[in-house]
Amino acid sequence: MSDSSSLPTIHWTEDGAERSALWRSEAGLPPPKRVVIADDQTPADTAFRLASEGVALLWRGDFQNARQLLQAMARRTDRKPKRAPKPPANMTEAFHKHRLAQSQRARTLGMLLLPFDAGHVVPLRRAPEVTEACTQVYGPATAPYVASMRELLGLIGAYEWRKKGVEIPALGERIHPWYGVFSPVRGEYLDLVAKEALPSDKLAFDIGTGTGVLAALLAQRGVRRVVATDQDPRALACARDNLGRLGLTNQVEVVEADLFPAGRAPLVVCNPPWVPARPSSPVEHAVFDPESRMLRGFLAGLADHLEPAGQGWLLLSDFAEHLGLRTREELLGWIEDAGLKVLGRSDIRPRHPKASDPDDPLHQARKAEVTSLWRLAASQNR
Structure with missing residues (x-):
């Protein structure tokens, strides 16, 4: 504004x-x-x-x-x-x-x-x-x-879009995205979060909440308290609006923060931008993350914000890997360097129309794309 x-x-x-x-x-x-x-x-x-x-x-x-x-x-x-x-x-x-x-x-x-x-x-x-x-x-x-x-x-x-909202099947509700805040039109990563076993129902952090859709989904699944963070004023207002519409303001606290809030939680969730490239407009900041800054920042700070036996859920597509913009070895190296270990991974294929459009210039990468929920924990030798 x-x-x-x-x-x-x-x-x-x-x-x-x-x-x-x-x-x-x-x-x-x-x-x-x-x-x-x-x-x-x-x-x-x-x-x-x-x-x-x-x-x-x-x-x-x-x-x-x-x-x-x-x-x-x-x-x-x-x-x-x-x-x-x-x-x-x-x-x-x-x-x-x-x-x-x-x-x-x-x-x-x-x-x-x-x-x-x-x-x-x-x-x-x-x-x-x-x-x-x-x-x-x-x-x-x-x-x-x-x-x-x-x-x-x-x-x-x-x-x-803001008036009508976007139907979120995993939530069974509509989310109303604001201009410049990424709309959760791709539901694969939400399906992963909806099915994954919760390590605790006590507290969760949602890092980079955007519309607040992940915070709402965690609250709906029974997490008693969720702290959702973002540093973009529009995203903060959008998340508060959506959580208010859903009647979840007593369960979810939206706070302004660069990545993590204060304290530790048994579950910390993050869905960072998936492609390490420079955005050309504010609307693209949720898709493009220069040099994977948010991803690397999340990984670097995760162990210090996990309770003992806590889990970090990283939601990430391998689209960048198929584009040759990031390798799996780099990602695993960042995880290890952050004092983290991989507990497991759940995968899902994309359902959006471009994945099956042979005329799309990036069709080969889209056809091979897999979205994953990485379950991470602090290494024992920290």
């Missing part, structure tokens, strides 16, 4: 006069340096060419026409080249090419901009009411600003 006093300014020329407004970007992107005016008469080919060259288009036409233009630009971005590109040498190269293509696509489509009046009002024909969706993410808007249409559509989608 941005304080308007800290927002940068975007500048452009319109009707022969210099104009400016505040610039909003949840991804933290700087305002485009060159901006031209576009409207209902702007051809899609022209818009796509300008956007590809880094020129932003500030829309002055009909809102729904802008939406159609963005779709037309997306089709041009996704169009396969006439000459087939050289296939990647391995999955690591395929991953980096895929990430680069995603980044270029996002940058190009992010060049279609919309004007906003104070109060998050879009002053265009047939524009939807977006005040509440924008306020949830940006906070109040007391002055006009400019933002990407693609980002606005993401905000609207997140607003709908």
Whole structure:
């Protein structure tokens, strides 16, 4: 959520006069340096060419026409080249090419901009009411600003998800994810937690709680007290909201912490980001963990936060291993270096559509992926 006093300014020329407004970007992107005016008469080919060259288009036409233009630009971005590109040498190269293509696509489509009046009002024909969706993410808007249409559509989608919630079969309830907080749409790891025998029903720590779904699942399974941590303000608020909806606030305490809360517990659970790569936006922080910092931090501090005979449950996919971004030997080395031992492991295959999509550029890695619950304990020689 941005304080308007800290927002940068975007500048452009319109009707022969210099104009400016505040610039909003949840991804933290700087305002485009060159901006031209576009409207209902702007051809899609022209818009796509300008956007590809880094020129932003500030829309002055009909809102729904802008939406159609963005779709037309997306089709041009996704169009396969006439000459087939050289296939990647391995999955690591395929991953980096895929990430680069995603980044270029996002940058190009992010060049279609919309004007906003104070109060998050879009002053265009047939524009939807977006005040509440924008306020949830940006906070109040007391002055006009400019933002990407693609980002606005993401905000609207997140607003709908937050309202409707996501059905969690392992929980038998809905979880309501907030914008920028990872949505538990992949339920395999939750199934693992739902089935694993609890070492104790006294106390559990949920490290990096996000939406609070794991804390809720542990509480529902009968853990009498759960301490759920996160350091992201949005995640903390989201978790408290979900736990309140589920009537679990007396069982689960949500605290701000960088990984661990104070003290020890007989069960410490963590579902860190699975891929050691740099996120390109705040939304990606739950998926990409540069240099496996959170994973390594959890492992390094786990033994000091386990009660005697306590267990640490690490929920981790081996997707990064199939991409060549991390090896199993590295993971086992970090576990050993942290003074931990492996008690056992439960595995499950992914069920998401990409795992069975042969056209996905990372299909080979997705097809081989396994998600695991690693049961860890402190070594005796600590």
